[in-house]
Amino acid sequence: MSRPVIAIDGPAASGKGTLARKVAEAMGYALLDTGALYRGVALTMIRAGADLGDADAATATARSLTATDIDRLTHDPDLRLDTTASGASRVSAVPGVRQALLDFQRAFAANPPDGRPGAVLDGRDIGTVICPDAAVKLFVTASVDVRAKRRFAELQGRGEKPDFADVLADMRARDDRDTKRAVAPLVPAVDAVIIDNSDMSPQQVLDTALAVVREKL
Numbered sequence: 001m002s003r004p005v006i007a008i009d010g011p012a013a014s015g016k017g018t019l020a021r022k023v024a025e026a027m028g029y030a031l032l033d034t035g036a037l038y039r040g041v042a043l044t045m046i047r048a049g050a051d052l053g054d055a056d057a058a059t060a061t062a063r064s065l066t067a068t069d070i071d072r073l074t075h076d077p078d079l080r081l082d083t084t085a086s087g088a089s090r091v092s093a094v095p096g097v098r099q100a101l102l103d104f105q106r107a108f109a110a111n112p113p114d115g116r117p118g119a120v121l122d123g124r125d126i127g128t129v130i131c132p133d134a135a136v137k138l139f140v141t142a143s144v145d146v147r148a149k150r151r152f153a154e155l156q157g158r159g160e161k162p163d164f165a166d167v168l169a170d171m172r173a174r175d176d177r178d179t180k181r182a183v184a185p186l187v188p189a190v191d192a193v194i195i196d197n198s199d200m201s202p203q204q205v206l207d208t209a210l211a212v213v214r215e216k217l
């Protein structure tokens, strides 16, 4: 029997990554942050001095990544840089890149590592493309202003001196690219439960998500 999958999708800085980690912990499931895969492709290209706008090079890079490379990249601190995030948003629009990363994500969902009883995958297209049969689909979102404020505070917390207008513009540009791309655009699955956490505490978001999980599983 296949193992239950919890799909958590949503835009940048929606809190979906934190929620996915807490849900995975609460359920004892394996967790895959799929954004890290796209970030890994971008970071590999940036380090090689490759042109991020070169679709063939991006596809070749995505195809060349082994599970060991992915594991190493997910622990690389440069993965969280804004330049890496912007690069990820660019390469993720390339159909060949998405195709190359599809099998890895599906295999993780079908066979969660360490014998875990299920998997949580968080990203943009888990409920729509990667795992359309997921037992639970959550779409986590918040207004663009709230998300930009969160990112602004996060950057300040890292000792940076961001300009709020720049952070907001960057957030809008990333939303635009993610929602308007031709392949696997960011959109809630028709059967996803939408959680808008603009005015919710992290605990309220977790409680809401776990209530949905218990109802569906």
Ligand code: C5P
Pocket: 012, 013, 034, 035, 036, 038, 039, 085, 088, 089, 090, 092, 093, 122, 123, 124, 125, 126, 174, 178
């Ligand atoms: O979630 P995160 O910010 O790490 O994702 C980085 C970028 O990777 C996103 O802006 C998006 O363009 C892309 N991505 C994607 N599909 C996913 C996960 C991330 O296109 N499943």
